[in-house]
Structures are given as structure tokens and as C-alpha cells.
Amino acid sequence: MxxxxxxxxxxxxxxxxxxxxxxxxxxxxxxSVDLELVLAIDASASVEDSLLDFQLSGHAAAFRDPSVVAAIGGGSRGKIAVTLVSWSDPTAFEVLIPWTQIGDPDSVLAFAAAIDTLPRRDFAGSTGIGAAMLNAADRFRFSGASSPRRVIDLVSNGFNNIGIMPEYARDQVLAQGITINGLVILDQVPWLTDYFAARVIGGPSAFVRAADDRRSFARAILDKLRWEIAAAADR
Missing domain, CATH: 1.20.5 (Single alpha-helices involved in coiled-coils or other helix-helix interfaces)
Structure with a gap:
């Protein structure tokens, strides 16, 4: 044998x-989800404690809004994958909330609650927008999801002052089929909207929103999420 x-x-x-x-x-x-979304908040030295709280509480409030809850569950797949990260200089990039799939109201509200429970810590470091974009793009490898649309939401109150230039990083990110949107806080640099439009955002339906106080920041986040979810639902 x-x-x-x-x-x-x-x-x-x-x-x-x-x-x-x-x-x-x-x-x-x-x-399979409708959207993979990286929320990237500015944690550099230019961000005071109150401004960091603006970013966190504003995002939490947006995910509690009934229109956002309905939009997330109303897509063709009925859910999105989202993660929240913070960034400052090229070596300071932290995952605050790992990839989470949300769709039904309970899961969306639980994500908002998770943002609320994050500790309000003191952050420091320069403003490495280019590195933040590259680091955020890398997070999609760990999403555990597939989707027709991948988006980075980058929030900042300053311009790049360390590391790779944003326009070079943007080109690398766009080559991966990822869209970059921006939300600028105009508490220090009044021309930041134009800077983001020229050097940071890119991809299908990319946009930049601006805010100068707590109320307008919360509204800008809400409008931004509605737009992104609606754009994903159309695919």
C-alpha cells in the first residue's frame, strides 16, 4: 500500500x-456598511481644554440628533462603521474609540455616550495635519467593514507646522479612494477655511465647514454628518 x-x-x-x-x-x-468614517479631532497645544470639550461634546450631540440617527439606519445597508481618534504632532495619534458599527438607534446613542465618557485630558504637541491624514487613512485597514465610501473628518484650529505637507499627504490618501473633509475652528486663524480648501480636503463631494463658537461648532458637526451619511446612502 x-x-x-x-x-x-x-x-x-x-x-x-x-x-x-x-x-x-x-x-x-x-x-458591508454604507460608510466607513474616521473622526479625527485636534489635540495639539493650540487646543485649550474648553475647545477640546467643544469637539467631543459636539460630536456626541450630533450622534444623538434624531435626523442623524434616522440617516444612519436609513441607508441601503442600515449601518456605518465609525472610529474617533485624536492627533497633534506626527508621533501623537491616539485611538479614543475603536471601530464601532452603528445602525439601530440604541447603537448610535451608545456611541454618543461613549464619546461623553471619554476623559478630558490635557494635550500637547505641534499641528501635524499631513501626518494626521496619513495615520487616519491607515486606520481603515482595521475597520472590519467594507463600504462604497471611506471618509476622514479632520477637525483643527490651526495650520500644519510640522511633518509632511498636507497637500502631499492628501494626494496619497486620495489615491486610496478616501475622501477628506474638514471642519475648521476659527478661534485663532481667520483664513483657515481657505487653507483647508486649498491644501487639505479632497475626494468626491469633499467640503470644509467653519465654526467660530460653541453653537456654530455643534451646528457644523451636525450638518457635516448629515451630508456625509446622505452622500454614502446615495451609493
Whole structure:
């Protein structure tokens, strides 16, 4: 009897089963969503405690808004994947809330509550917008989802002053099929909207919103989320 032949055929068959089940398990881990969204907030030295709170509380309030809750659940897939990160200089990039899939009202409100419970810490560092875009783009590798639209929302109150220039980073991110939107806080640099429009944002339906106080910031975040979710739902 050809024992080696039997062993060889058995080993190959077992390897095939491992490969098949491994592939199936991996495929089940990836979920189809309407949108993959990275929320990237500015945590550089130019951001005071109150401004950091603006960013966090503004995002939490937006996810509680009934129109946003309805828009997230109303897409063709009924959910999105979202993560919240903070950034400052090129080496300071932190995941505050990992990738989370939200769709039904309970999951959306739970995400808002998770933002509210984040500790308000003192941040420092320069403003590395270009590096922030590259780091944010890298996060999509870990989303556990697939979607027709991937978006980076970048919030800042300043211009790039360290690391790769934003326009160079933007080109690399756009080459990956990722859209970059911006929300600027006009508490220090009045021309920041034009700066973002020229050097930061890009991709299909990209835009920049501006805010100069708490009320306008909350409104800008709400409008931004509505627009992004609606753009994703159209695909």
C-alpha cells in the first residue's frame, strides 16, 4: 500500500479544509456598511481644554440628533462603521474609540455616550495635519467593514507646522479612494477655511465647514454628518 500517497492526499485535503474554513471565517468578520468614517479631532497645544470639550461634546450631540440617527439606519445597508481618534504632532495619534458599527438607534446613542465618557485630558504637541491624514487613512485597514465610501473628518484650529505637507499627504490618501473633509475652528486663524480648501480636503463631494463658537461648532458637526451619511446612502 502506498502509505506516503495516502498521507499526502490526506494532508492536502486537510490543508484545503483549513484554508476553506479560515477564509470563510475571515469573510464573516468583514461586514458591508454604507460608510466607513474616521473622526479625527485636534489635540495639539493650540487646543485649550474648553475647545477640546467643544469637539467631543459636539460630536456626541450630533450622534444623538434624531435626523442623524434616522440617516444612519436609513441607508441601503442600515449601518456605518465609525472610529474617533485624536492627533497633534506626527508621533501623537491616539485611538479614543475603536471601530464601532452603528445602525439601530440604541447603537448610535451608545456611541454618543461613549464619546461623553471619554476623559478630558490635557494635550500637547505641534499641528501635524499631513501626518494626521496619513495615520487616519491607515486606520481603515482595521475597520472590519467594507463600504462604497471611506471618509476622514479632520477637525483643527490651526495650520500644519510640522511633518509632511498636507497637500502631499492628501494626494496619497486620495489615491486610496478616501475622501477628506474638514471642519475648521476659527478661534485663532481667520483664513483657515481657505487653507483647508486649498491644501487639505479632497475626494468626491469633499467640503470644509467653519465654526467660530460653541453653537456654530455643534451646528457644523451636525450638518457635516448629515451630508456625509446622505452622500454614502446615495451609493
Amino acid at each position: 502506498d502509505w506516503f500517497g495516502l498521507w499526502r492526499r490526506g494532508a492536502l485535503g486537510l490543508a484545503f479544509v483549513w484554508a476553506a474554513t479560515g477564509w470563510a471565517g475571515e469573510a464573516r468578520a468583514w461586514t
